Amino acid sequence: MIDNQTSAQAAPTLEKKDADWWRQASVYQIYPRSFADSNGDGIGDLPGITNRVPYLKELGVEAVWLSPFYPSALADGGYDVDDYRDVDPSIGTLEDFNQMVAALHTAEIRIITDVVPNHTSNRHKWFEEAIAAPKGSPARDRYIFQDGQGERGDLPPNEWTSLFGGSAWERITEPDGTPGQWYFHLFAKEQPDLNWDNSDVHEDFLRTLRFWSDRGVDGFRVDVAHGLKKDMDAAQEGPWTTDPDEIFAHGEHPLWDRDEVHAIYADWRKVFNEYNPPRMAVAEVWVPAHRVARYASPNGLGQAFNFDLLKADFDAAQFRKIITTNLAFAAETRASSTWVFSNHDVVRHATRYGLPKGTGRRNEKGTDGIDWLFAGGDPAEVDAALGLRRAKAASLLMFALPGSAYLYQGEELGLQEVGQIPQADRQDPIFYRNATEVGRDGCRVPLPWKPHGPSYGFGSAGAHLPQPEWFANYAVSVQSTDPDSTLSLYRAALSLRRRLQGEESLEWLKSRDEVLHFVRPGGWHTIANFGTSPVELPAGEVLLASIPVSDGKLPGEATAWVLNSTLNVDCTS
Numbered sequence: 001m002i003d004n005q006t007s008a009q010a011a012p013t014l015e016k017k018d019a020d021w022w023r024q025a026s027v028y029q030i031y032p033r034s035f036a037d038s039n040g041d042g043i044g045d046l047p048g049i050t051n052r053v054p055y056l057k058e059l060g061v062e063a064v065w066l067s068p069f070y071p072s073a074l075a076d077g078g079y080d081v082d083d084y085r086d087v088d089p090s091i092g093t094l095e096d097f098n099q100m101v102a103a104l105h106t107a108e109i110r111i112i113t114d115v116v117p118n119h120t121s122n123r124h125k126w127f128e129e130a131i132a133a134p135k136g137s138p139a140r141d142r143y144i145f146q147d148g149q150g151e152r153g154d155l156p157p158n159e160w161t162s163l164f165g166g167s168a169w170e171r172i173t174e175p176d177g178t179p180g181q182w183y184f185h186l187f188a189k190e191q192p193d194l195n196w197d198n199s200d201v202h203e204d205f206l207r208t209l210r211f212w213s214d215r216g217v218d219g220f221r222v223d224v225a226h227g228l229k230k231d232m233d234a235a236q237e238g239p240w241t242t243d244p245d246e247i248f249a250h251g252e253h254p255l256w257d258r259d260e261v262h263a264i265y266a267d268w269r270k271v272f273n274e275y276n277p278p279r280m281a282v283a284e285v286w287v288p289a290h291r292v293a294r295y296a297s298p299n300g301l302g303q304a305f306n307f308d309l310l311k312a313d314f315d316a317a318q319f320r321k322i323i324t325t326n327l328a329f330a331a332e333t334r335a336s337s338t339w340v341f342s343n344h345d346v347v348r349h350a351t352r353y354g355l356p357k358g359t360g361r362r363n364e365k366g367t368d369g370i371d372w373l374f375a376g377g378d379p380a381e382v383d384a385a386l387g388l389r390r391a392k393a394a395s396l397l398m399f400a401l402p403g404s405a406y407l408y409q410g411e412e413l414g415l416q417e418v419g420q421i422p423q424a425d426r427q428d429p430i431f432y433r434n435a436t437e438v439g440r441d442g443c444r445v446p447l448p449w450k451p452h453g454p455s456y457g458f459g460s461a462g463a464h465l466p467q468p469e470w471f472a473n474y475a476v477s478v479q480s481t482d483p484d485s486t487l488s489l490y491r492a493a494l495s496l497r498r499r500l501q502g503e504e505s506l507e508w509l510k511s512r513d514e515v516l517h518f519v520r521p522g523g524w525h526t527i528a529n530f531g532t533s534p535v536e537l538p539a540g541e542v543l544l545a546s547i548p549v550s551d552g553k554l555p556g557e558a559t560a561w562v563l564n565s566t567l568n569v570d571c572t573s
């Protein structure tokens with residue numbers, strides 16, 4: 001493939017000597033098409049991000065992670081990449097990218113970009129070559145092609161299903177017009193899986209990593225990092241369970257979390273270490289905690305998401321167990337832990353925590369609230385006030401933990417999931433491939449910057465997903481001047497977090513069952529009350545609380561930070 005020839009020299013790098021900048025960073029995820037639209041075409045773009053760098057600076061984040069901005073037909077929100085080394089024309093140009101990096105770096109904000117190695121789009125030059133080339137050709141070997149079953153090969157090679165629903169196999173028409181082979185796709189049919197046993201694939205991704213690193217990118221978020229290596233012969237012999245817990249439990253599944261995948265990341269690590277400071281990487285892996293460690297190894301990607309808090313109930317015991325387990329794994333690998341409640345793939349946590357009783361993760365265990373809205377739950381039933389109250393408490397707790405905090409655009413506004421999107425406006429392939437789920441569009445609706453005007457200040461025209469009227473109440477300009485807003489809480493928390501963070505450790509102090517109390521070195525106490533009755537705060541200066549505190553008592557479903565450098569005894573009773 002030919003690299004785009006636009007100059008790479010324009011973007012300055014942040015030559016901070018600190019190679020470990022990522023270990024405890026607050027990272028803000030931008031879903032570029034829904035962040036800010038600078039040219040009024042209804043689609044967020046790179047100049048829109050550049051214009052909002054002062055907002056990001058004031059918010060206090062140390063890095064942004066950009067979901068894909070590459071040329072794409074948007075069969076999966078940009079995770080169907082046509083060209084890994086260019087920018088989609090609807091989002092900007094490489095020159096815009098350089099300017100955005102320069103603006104971020106001048107504001108001392110690092111940039112992490114998404115790399116999508118499991119699959120290309122079906123419009124990628126390689127895939128077009130593959131279907132134009134004959135069976136068994138080198139061009140086809142870059143993907144996973146197989147003959148179909150049955151006399152005429154008109155049945156898929158096996159029963160595997162796509163994560164988005166339907167078969168994981170799609171049949172092509174051969175160059176001579178006859179029905180032909182089938183290709184494998186873990187996601188949408190527009191996302192053919194690459195064959196990571198093919199050396200072209202290896203080399204090309206090393207080139208891509210260098211291409212963006214040369215442009216000043218500080219790190220990479222690696223999409224579906226646990227899916228690249230596959231044993232397709234074994235897959236055909238199944239049946240393998242499709243139960244997600246079973247799939248990921250043993251590392252023996254033909255498609256997921258195979259040990260061979262780590263050799264790929266060992267090679268990537270060598271590229272990251274060619275740079276000063278070394279480029280960081282964070283793996284998107286949906287595997288059990290004990291399997292996360294190898295992705296996060298210093299010889300591998302260096303850091304990995306753990307989605308455990310995101311999947312948990314608002315429950316003290318669950319939170320404590322998850323925090324303890326993940327800090328122990330982080331200590332083992334020498335990576336820092338990651339924490340996240342919301343991203344572009346899940347129902348926003350301000351909504352999850354307000355789900356109606358009996359339908360999901362509210363005051364109960366064992367049901368999957370994350371999927372509740374996806375499965376068509378009625379958003380009118382959500383207790384938005386309760387959800388937001390708990391979300392603020394949970395986020396303040398997260399910001400006090402050792403490790404990186406990943407936040408998703410809009411959560412600093414306390415945004416709720418948008419449940420009611422007309423069918424005709426839906427974009428997520430999950431909606432189209434799956435009879436029961438509405439998909440992820442509800443967390444991808446463009447941000448409200450103002451309480452009025454076209455697209456609530458997102459741009460000068462409409463937005464590519466419809467924004468509900470209640471977005472006005474959450475607008476940035478409304479919250480900016482309100483000291484009690486969610487935005488003000490996030491700004492204060494992120495700024496304090498920067499000052500208070502030191503050594504990556506915490507000590508648990510004894511507390512009531514429904515309360516978590518821990519202290520970081522220097523006397524930074526966090527008291528999180530998951531119950532509904534107030535709890536006495538320890539002596540010291542109350543630095544910040546998720547809701548107002550009076551008489552030294554922390555109300556229910558709230559978190560407070562207290563500074564007391566001498567206090568390390570049990571105090572919360």
Ligand code: NOJ
Binds near residue numbers: 076077116223344
């Ligand atoms: C994970 C991404 O976060 C998600 O949005 C995407 O649909 C899949 N990977 C496929 O790339």
